[in-house]
Amino acid sequence: MKRRELFSSLASSVKKAAQEKPEQQIRPPYNNDASLFHKECPACDAKCATVCEVEIIKIAQDATPYLDFSKNGCTYCDDCALACDFGVLTLENxxxxxxxxxxxxxxCVSWEGVMCFSCKDPCLENAIDFKAMFMPSINDNCTACGFCISRCPVQAIQVEVA
Ligand code: SF4
Ligand code: SF4
Ligand code: SF4
Known part of the structure; x- marks a missing residue:
């Protein structure tokens, strides 16, 4: 293979790998196409983050929004979707x-026999099951709103990109 062909082939595989890289950020709700965050958001003045009353939408260095559950959770209030002028967040999603x-x-301390309902109290979806008041686990009702995460006194609740 000639030098130029080799470089061209390498560049194309790097580009392909970048395109196939899985989503790393937890994105705001109301989105159905993760590629739009990089395509559209850099041209926006971060309206979604400005209108979010619970202040969980942050803007990353690449100018795209992500969710930060370290202090609060999402109320699914629709405000970020209503504010987005670029079609990234839409109510239909x-x-x-x-x-x-x-x-x-x-x-989790409850799995060690210590009574604790810190995560259950803020969960409005009834998504945390306890077995005889202990051993909590999250069920299918969970909407990933994130409200329970910051309430856990021992940081036993983890959130990962699905
Ligand atoms: S309002 Fe829409 S376009 Fe602007 S940063 Fe938020 S998601 Fe992106
Ligand atoms: S739905 Fe409301 S609370 Fe949730 S991220 Fe959007 S603006 Fe914030
Ligand atoms: S993230 Fe799931 S389990 Fe936690 S409060 Fe929200 S709905 Fe409940």
């Missing part, structure tokens, strides 16, 4: 956030 929320049993 009202759905769960692209995340899976899990209680880690090794860290």
């Amino acid at each position: 009202k759905k769960q956030i692209n995340a899976t929320v899990t209680i880690h049993t090794e860290e």
